[in-house]
Each structure stands twice: as C-alpha cells, then as structure tokens.
Amino acid sequence: MKHTKAAFLPLSLLALSLLGCGGTNDDTDTTTGTLPTTTLKINEIVASAADGGNDWIELYALADIADLSQYSIVDDNTDHSPQTLPAVALSAGEFIVIYAIDESDTPAEGQYYVTFKLGSDDAVTLYHNGIQTDQLDWQEGEAAQGYSYGLYTDGSGSAQTLTPTPGAVNQLPDSTAVITDTKTNFDAALRINEIVAKDAAGGQDWIEFYVTGDTAVYLGDYQVADENGERVNLPDITLGAGSFFRVYATTDDLADSPAVGFKLGASDQVSLYLEDDLVDQLSWKTGAALAGYSYGRYPDGSDTLATLTPTAGAANSVASHGPLVINEVVASAFDDGPDWIELYNNSDSPIALNQYQLIDSSDIDPVTLPDVTLAAGEYLVIYATDENPGSYYVPFKLGKEDELSLLLNNETVDYLSWQASDVSAGYSYGLVTDGSWQKNTLAITQGTSNSLPAVYNKTTVESIYFEIDTDQWQDMLDNALDEEYHPTAVTYQGVTLDSVAIRTKGNSSLDSVYRSGGERFSFNIDVNEYVSGQKLLGMKKFVLNNMFNDPSYMREYIAYELMEQMGIATPEHAYVNVYVNGELKGLYLLVEFVNEEFIAKHFSNTQGDLYKPDGVGSDLQWINDDFSSYSGVELKTNEDSSDNGAFINFVREMAFGDALSVIEQDSVLRYMAVSVALSNLDSYHGALAHNYYLYEQDGVFSMLPWDLNESFGSFSMGCNRADIRGLYIDEPTDGALADKPLVANVFADSNNLTTYHGYLQQLIDGPLASANFAARVADIDARIGQHVAADPTAFYSYSQYKTNQTSTVSNFYGLTSFINYRVNNISQQLSGALPSSGTGRGYCSN
Known part of the structure; x- marks a missing residue:
C-alpha cells in the first residue's frame, strides 16, 4: 500500500489536550511490530463544524504508544492515500486531535493536520504499519452541523451522534437536544409517508405526510428537517384521519403551494418533530429514490420501506425495478x-x-x-x-x-x-x-439468471481457514470467558479477508471448555468489526458452533432443518472444518447470524426492532414500563433510534390487553411445534426462557429460532420428570404455563391450538416419520462421518458418534430411538390416549 507523508506542524503539549494518567505498556511484539487492534481508536470526528471551522479527527490511546508515526489514516475517497500520523508519543487515556483540511488551506499554527476533508457520509480508516486496525463510518445525518460523531464512552462504546469535545471526554448531546425515539412512536399519529427526491419531469421534490390513527392531526404543531437539522414549521391546517398531505421541498417561491425551505438529496434524511420530540424519520441511500421513483412506506404509515411509484396524495404503490x-x-x-x-x-x-x-x-x-x-x-x-x-x-x-x-x-x-x-x-x-x-x-452467471453462492453448502463439508497471530490466539484461549474480539484473517470458498474479528462465545459450553483447559470453543466471527460494511460472501457476522453436548453432531443441524421445513425464518447452516494457522481444529457447524441481513432476507419490513432475550424479562412477563427493568432482553437493531416502546407495549398487551394483536401467532405455533416435538427445553418454554429471538414489525412480534444444540431431549435442567420424551404438547413448559405468556396466550385460542396440532401431525407424518428420519440421519452421516472420524478435538469418540445416531450415549438419547418414542407419544397425546396437558403447573412440575 502506498503511503503519503502528511505535512504536520509542531504541537505543544498544552495543545494535545491530554486527559488521564497511568496505564500500562501495550503488548508490542518487537519482532513483528504487531500491536493489539485496540491500542489506538478513532474516537470522535467533526465533519461540519458549527462555526464553519475545520473538520477534525480525534484519536484516543487505550495503551501507551511510543511512536504515533507507525500509524496512518485516510478517509473513504479512493483517490486518497493513507497519511502518516506525527512522530509523538501518547500515554494510555490521552487524546490527540488531527485537523482535516484541503491541500490549498493553511492550517492554524500548532495544529496537526491531514490534507483531506470529511464528508457528511464518510469513513475514516486507521492503519498500523499498513494493516487496518480501526474504522469509524458515519452516514448522512449522523454528523450534522454542530454535532460530532464517535464512541460513547471513549475508546470502547458504540458510535453515535455527540456534542463536539475535541481533546476531551466524549459527551452525548445536552438535554435540550432531540432524543431519537422513533420506535416509541410506532403508533405515531402522523408519519412521513413518501418522498420524491428527483421528479422525472423536472418538477419539485416533495414530502408526503399521512395521518395513521383515527383522529385528526393539527399539522401546525409539527416541524420537519432534512439531514442538516434546521427545522421548518409545517402549515397551519388540520388533517383528517387517514388523509395525505404533500409539501414541496424547495428553496423556490411557490406562491400558495405549501413548501419547506430545503431540497432533498439522492441520499438524505427527513425528520418529523412534535415540539422537541422526534416522532418519525425517513432515510434513504443513493439508488433508492432515483428519477421517476419515490421512496416511502408500504403499506401507508407502516414501518416497511420500499422504492415506490410516486402517488402524491394517494395510497403508496411498490415500484417495479426498471425497465432497464x-x-x-x-x-x-x-x-x-x-x-x-x-x-x-x-x-x-x-x-x-x-x-x-x-x-x-x-x-x-x-x-x-x-x-x-x-x-x-x-x-x-x-x-x-x-x-x-x-x-x-x-x-x-x-x-x-x-x-x-x-x-x-x-x-x-x-x-x-x-x-x-x-x-x-x-x-x-x-x-x-x-x-x-x-x-x-x-455466483457468476454472465448472461443468465442471477444466483446466490452456496455459502451454506448442504452437499459437502467446506473448510474455513483462520490466520491469526499466535499471541492473539493464545490470549483468546487464556481469557476465553472475556469473550473479547481478536483480529484474524479468514479464507472461505476462495475469498480471503485480512481484517476480521473472532471471539469465543457460549454459556455452559464456554465455561466447560475453559475449565477443562481445552480449546474447542464456539466462536462469533464479526466480518465488519474493523472494516465497516465488509462482508464475507454476504455475511457480516456468523457463528461457528462446537457440537457441545452432542455426540451425534446432528442435533442442531436437524433442528434448524425442521424449522426451515415448517416455514419459519431460520438461520442458514452448514458443516465446516475449522483450521487455525494451518491446523485442523475440528468439525463445526457454521450458522448464519440473526441480524439486519437475516431480517432483509426473510421480511419485507426491515425497520423493526430485533431482540435477543436471555435473563431478566426473557420470559416476557410484565414487570413495568421501564425497559431497563428487562435487563435480559437485548436490542440488536435500531440501537440508536429505539427506546423500546413497541416491546413495552408487547408485554403490556400480553399481560393486560389484547395479547393476540401484538403476536405474530403463526410463527409461535410453527416454532413451538418443532421445539416441542424435539423436547427442546433449552428454549423459551424451558426453565431459562432463552435461545430465541423476537422480531417486531409495526408492533407485532414474531418468534425466531436460535441455538438448538440441546434439542432431542438433551436439556432437562430443573425438570423433575423422569422422561422428557413425554413432554406435554399443550403444556410444554418448565414451570407454570401462565409464566410463559407468549405461549400461554397463543395456546389459549382454540383455533390456534387446532392449527398447532396440525403442525405437529405434519411433522410426525413427514420428516419425523420413522423411515424418513432414519434416512435423513444416514444421509448426513454419509456426508460428515469421515470428518467426524478426523476431528482432533472432538468431545466424543467416533464410535460414540455412530452409536448416538440410534442409541443413548452419556445420557444423550439416540436420535432415531428418541424420535420413534416421541412420535408415538405425540400421536397418543393428539388422539387423547395420553394427556396433552396437566394442571397448569407445566410438564416438569406435574
């Protein structure tokens, strides 16, 4: 990589704005010059100073750095080369501010600077000895004039909009600033419904508003702004329920036509305010609102966004792409x-x-x-x-x-x-x-129909290769319980990426492997931790599961497969051999991460809140209306814009209101049919109420599967019944059914229960029927058997792997024997020959 030395002027110690003291030396490898990726962080940027001054970049040291000139920095303009940082030392906890100016500009005396400016949609990348170690990426509206963008808290927190504090501790915007809480207003009375950013006939840009509720809205109470943040009052008119209203977005004088004093860009954002509350927001990227198209909500007033055919003042219509x-x-x-x-x-x-x-x-x-x-x-x-x-x-x-x-x-x-x-x-x-x-x-399909690559290959066992500094690898093993990311290169299906993050993951499996002194951990791989937007064959994140508590190697694979067959949005998965620095570490299950990419693949509405419950509140019982009380329910999307109003409404309605109005019931019925058929109590309906996701669409929540390795009756913690294979189908809970309100409310509806029984019958007549299931196990064995035999870190022997396909090994039921028993048991429960429920206390307590 070509490096260009920037012109840096001397900077006095006073101008460095040093904060903090003490700290320890970093773990520099003097033979390779390798530093931990977190030694120096891009901490804060200003891309549009309020006073019209220069842009700037603030760096923050997490450990002592003897010579900053080992680092270089660049923005995302491909015409720019990385520019070397000044030859100064930084101590742990200290800041340095680098100004970003044009080559023709003259820097202020005593300032360090680079000769590129920052854009409103840009990124800054940091290199150490030519290797990328950090990146801060921001989009339109995140670093608006008068604000900065960076990490909160310094050096470690999530990136968000801030109040500028060059050379000092990062601060959130003050209390008078608008709180971005669009999800609290998932039922907002007024929404930004549609925009045109490039009229096909050369006319004006426009914004359409829509009244979503049953009552009229006085538009004069609201203000609107584009990405620059300057608010404009809307007209003094009242809109009836269900009505549309268009305002033009132009700086031209349109006489009597309502207009706001700004235009819309190809990539832009429109925000709607009620007093100081941000009640709605619509953002789009280049390509979403091209000439002849509009962009907005479909159906009207919903969270689902799409490129549209312009329909000012009328119901929105999804646009066909093209013609060319x-x-x-x-x-x-x-x-x-x-x-x-x-x-x-x-x-x-x-x-x-x-x-x-x-x-x-x-x-x-x-x-x-x-x-x-x-x-x-x-x-x-x-x-x-x-x-x-x-x-x-x-x-x-x-x-x-x-x-x-x-x-x-x-x-x-x-x-x-x-x-x-x-x-x-x-x-x-x-x-x-x-x-x-x-x-x-x-996959390359020149001149023929497009096709996705077989990332999750079901026909063979692929290999995935990691090249990681040996000290980094050993540090991850020695401190596995910390679950901290380490830098690695990865190669999969012919693609190599150099700057990828790997960390250990798990609960009981993580603790067990660590205490045994082993290294067969499960891993999370974050492809864009260090390079924003980077993907590996479309994957930003993925998981490598280690087959813990599964002599058969098949429990999770088959469980996910059954979820797919039941029409549930399910993570893709495939077997892979994992190599680290050329050494085979074992046969793992590659599992797709449930994130924004997963949501975009399965749902037309990609704007909803995604939650991973595990801990306090994961049983979804009502606690109060303060989301922090549900400390075990983690928001995975919209972290910067949602204050979880839809979730609070969800648990409130299940406890006190119309529960079925906030539950996507069919997803729960299908999920429960598979989970109950496999006696999977390491799930929502088990003692821990975890290993599932919730996805919200316009206030309605769907259930998504996750972490199914203890299916087939492998998890019985807290269950006092001797044989988990007899799990009730209509009261399949560890603890009272009422304490699992998501299931209790859905099962309370007789029509739902009939549908659920139909799904169970579909399973036992189809993929779980004795001959079908045995054939599936044999098919998987034919594919992976030789790789299991070669697995150098396996938890169980090859002989135990073969035995567990049919018979019990170390208290883990044989797959086919379990299914044969369970299918017969479910058949008898469905026919009434065996009870399908107890006294309401749950299967394990009866």
Whole structure:
C-alpha cells in the first residue's frame, strides 16, 4: 500500500489536550511490530463544524504508544492515500486531535493536520504499519452541523451522534437536544409517508405526510428537517384521519403551494418533530429514490420501506425495478479477464439501448450504450475495459470500490455501488434475483439468471481457514470467558479477508471448555468489526458452533432443518472444518447470524426492532414500563433510534390487553411445534426462557429460532420428570404455563391450538416419520462421518458418534430411538390416549 507523508506542524503539549494518567505498556511484539487492534481508536470526528471551522479527527490511546508515526489514516475517497500520523508519543487515556483540511488551506499554527476533508457520509480508516486496525463510518445525518460523531464512552462504546469535545471526554448531546425515539412512536399519529427526491419531469421534490390513527392531526404543531437539522414549521391546517398531505421541498417561491425551505438529496434524511420530540424519520441511500421513483412506506404509515411509484396524495404503490436495470457486475475477474456489466430488460417490451448511457465513479464522460434493441427478459453483457475486447464494451474498468449509474435523458434511472468485499475474485455482485431491488454477492452467471453462492453448502463439508497471530490466539484461549474480539484473517470458498474479528462465545459450553483447559470453543466471527460494511460472501457476522453436548453432531443441524421445513425464518447452516494457522481444529457447524441481513432476507419490513432475550424479562412477563427493568432482553437493531416502546407495549398487551394483536401467532405455533416435538427445553418454554429471538414489525412480534444444540431431549435442567420424551404438547413448559405468556396466550385460542396440532401431525407424518428420519440421519452421516472420524478435538469418540445416531450415549438419547418414542407419544397425546396437558403447573412440575 502506498503511503503519503502528511505535512504536520509542531504541537505543544498544552495543545494535545491530554486527559488521564497511568496505564500500562501495550503488548508490542518487537519482532513483528504487531500491536493489539485496540491500542489506538478513532474516537470522535467533526465533519461540519458549527462555526464553519475545520473538520477534525480525534484519536484516543487505550495503551501507551511510543511512536504515533507507525500509524496512518485516510478517509473513504479512493483517490486518497493513507497519511502518516506525527512522530509523538501518547500515554494510555490521552487524546490527540488531527485537523482535516484541503491541500490549498493553511492550517492554524500548532495544529496537526491531514490534507483531506470529511464528508457528511464518510469513513475514516486507521492503519498500523499498513494493516487496518480501526474504522469509524458515519452516514448522512449522523454528523450534522454542530454535532460530532464517535464512541460513547471513549475508546470502547458504540458510535453515535455527540456534542463536539475535541481533546476531551466524549459527551452525548445536552438535554435540550432531540432524543431519537422513533420506535416509541410506532403508533405515531402522523408519519412521513413518501418522498420524491428527483421528479422525472423536472418538477419539485416533495414530502408526503399521512395521518395513521383515527383522529385528526393539527399539522401546525409539527416541524420537519432534512439531514442538516434546521427545522421548518409545517402549515397551519388540520388533517383528517387517514388523509395525505404533500409539501414541496424547495428553496423556490411557490406562491400558495405549501413548501419547506430545503431540497432533498439522492441520499438524505427527513425528520418529523412534535415540539422537541422526534416522532418519525425517513432515510434513504443513493439508488433508492432515483428519477421517476419515490421512496416511502408500504403499506401507508407502516414501518416497511420500499422504492415506490410516486402517488402524491394517494395510497403508496411498490415500484417495479426498471425497465432497464444494472443486473450484475464482475469487478475482480478470477482469471484476470476483463470486468463486465450485465444489463437486464425487466419489462414486457423491447428497449432501445442507445437511449441510455453508463458512467462509473471516474472522471470520464457518460458512455452511450450500443445501438441494440434488448428484448423483454433478455440480458446484454458489456465489458468494462480500456482495450477493445471484440464485443460490446465501455472504455473504463470497474474499481474494487466503485459505482455505476445508468442514465436516461441525463437523469440517473438505476444505480449500483459496491465495496471491495462485495466483488471478491471468482464472484459477482448484483441483484439477488433478476430485476429485484435487493443486492448481494453472487455466483457468476454472465448472461443468465442471477444466483446466490452456496455459502451454506448442504452437499459437502467446506473448510474455513483462520490466520491469526499466535499471541492473539493464545490470549483468546487464556481469557476465553472475556469473550473479547481478536483480529484474524479468514479464507472461505476462495475469498480471503485480512481484517476480521473472532471471539469465543457460549454459556455452559464456554465455561466447560475453559475449565477443562481445552480449546474447542464456539466462536462469533464479526466480518465488519474493523472494516465497516465488509462482508464475507454476504455475511457480516456468523457463528461457528462446537457440537457441545452432542455426540451425534446432528442435533442442531436437524433442528434448524425442521424449522426451515415448517416455514419459519431460520438461520442458514452448514458443516465446516475449522483450521487455525494451518491446523485442523475440528468439525463445526457454521450458522448464519440473526441480524439486519437475516431480517432483509426473510421480511419485507426491515425497520423493526430485533431482540435477543436471555435473563431478566426473557420470559416476557410484565414487570413495568421501564425497559431497563428487562435487563435480559437485548436490542440488536435500531440501537440508536429505539427506546423500546413497541416491546413495552408487547408485554403490556400480553399481560393486560389484547395479547393476540401484538403476536405474530403463526410463527409461535410453527416454532413451538418443532421445539416441542424435539423436547427442546433449552428454549423459551424451558426453565431459562432463552435461545430465541423476537422480531417486531409495526408492533407485532414474531418468534425466531436460535441455538438448538440441546434439542432431542438433551436439556432437562430443573425438570423433575423422569422422561422428557413425554413432554406435554399443550403444556410444554418448565414451570407454570401462565409464566410463559407468549405461549400461554397463543395456546389459549382454540383455533390456534387446532392449527398447532396440525403442525405437529405434519411433522410426525413427514420428516419425523420413522423411515424418513432414519434416512435423513444416514444421509448426513454419509456426508460428515469421515470428518467426524478426523476431528482432533472432538468431545466424543467416533464410535460414540455412530452409536448416538440410534442409541443413548452419556445420557444423550439416540436420535432415531428418541424420535420413534416421541412420535408415538405425540400421536397418543393428539388422539387423547395420553394427556396433552396437566394442571397448569407445566410438564416438569406435574
């Protein structure tokens, strides 16, 4: 990597704004120069100073640093090279401020500086000896004028909008600032419903509001602002329930037409305020609200966001993508061949391509497409190369981080952008299905239908490779209970990423392995911990589970498979051999993380709150209306914008109101059918009430599966019944059924109970039927058996693995014998030959 030395002026000790004292030396490896990734952090930035002054970057030392010039820093402009930091020392707990100015500007006396400025949507990346160690990434509106963006608390907290404190302890905005609490107002009376940021006919931008409730709304009580944050009063009118109202977004004088004094950008944000309360917000990125499209909520007033066909003053309508779309690109050909762009006619009519032009992020002029008519449903591949390949081409190459714009009449009508990890060699990037709006890394399908890569390969056992500094690896093993991330490189299916985070994970399995002195931990892998937005074949995070408490190696795999077959949104999963520094560590289960990517794959509404309950409040019993009282319920999305109003409403309604109105009942019925069939008490209906997720959509909560390794009756903690294989189907709880209100409320409805019984019957007649289940176990064995035999850190022997497919091993039921017993037991409960419930105290207490 090329490094450019920045021009730094001397800085006095007084100007360093040093805070804190003491600390210990870092663990520098003098032979390699390797430092812990957390030694120096990008702590705070200002990208638009309130007084019109310079941008700046604040760095914070977590340990003593003898020479800061080992580090370099750069923004996300691909034309910029990392610039070396000054040759000064920092002690643990000290700050240094680096100003970000144009090359032509003159810095103030005594200031350190770099010669690039910061944008409103930008990132700053920190390198140590050429290796990336930290990154701070912010989006439109997060570092607005007068605010900073950074870590709260210093050096370790989550990144969020702050009050600028250069060289001093980071501070949240003061109490007069707006609290972003859009989720408290999931039932807000007024919502931002639709925007147009580029009118197809050259008209004005506009914003549409919608009255969601049953009562009228006085619009004059509200204010609106774009990403710059300056609020504008809305007109003094009253809107009736269910009505729409459009205001234009322009600085032009429109006489009697209602307008706000700002325009909307291709990537922007609109915020709605009621007094000092932020009650709604709508954000979009480039490509979501192009010329001829609008962007907003579908259906009207909901949380679900989509690119729309403009319908000012009327019900929203989802837009078809196209007619001509950028469907797929290759920007890093595996064989060093030319880059290429695939266009697709996503319409029912032929398209004359010479009406259109293409341009990337380079400085060249737009290139007119060839004089070709593309039939409906057809593809055209255009090579991107500076040499004529003898086929259709544009005279520019595609960068590893680049963008493409498709122009019609000088307006952008389609757009595709990507990062380096999106376009790894051997893969393409584009629309998940031809002509859709969703994008991902793809298997290369030039000129044919797009296809996702087989990341979770069900036909073979893949291998995943980690290259990690030996001291870092040993530190993770020695301090496994801390569950702290360590830097590593990872290679999977031909893709290598150098800056990835790995940590130990688990509860009883983590503690057990640690106390035994072993190293067969389960792991969390965070692909974008150090590189914002980085993905490994579409994965930002994934899990490697170690087969703890499972001699068969199949319990979790089959349980997830059954959840999928029952139509439940389920994490993808596959067997992999895990290698660390070239050494086989064992056969693991690769499991997809439940996060924003997972939600986007399974739900049209991607704006909801995702929770992982485990601890106080995870049984979902009402405590009070203070979310902090539910300390075991962790919010996993919208952390900066939600104050958990939908969750509080959820538990309140289950306790005192209309419970079924806040539960996506079918997800609970399907989840419970599988979990109960497998006597899985290491779940919501067990003693610990954990190992599940909740996802909220417009105030309604769905149940999602997680961590199923103790299925097939492996978990009986607190259950006094001798045989967990007899678990009641209608009272399948450890403890009183009423103490698990999510299940109790759903099962209390007779129609739901009938549906649930039907799902159980579907399971025992289908995948759990004796012959079907035995065949499935044999099929998995044929795939993984040789890898189990070669597993050097297995918890059980190969002989125990084979035995446990049919018979009990170390108190773990044999898979087929368990299912045969359980299917017969469920059949008798369904027929009434055996009781399906007890006295209400739960199966384990009866």
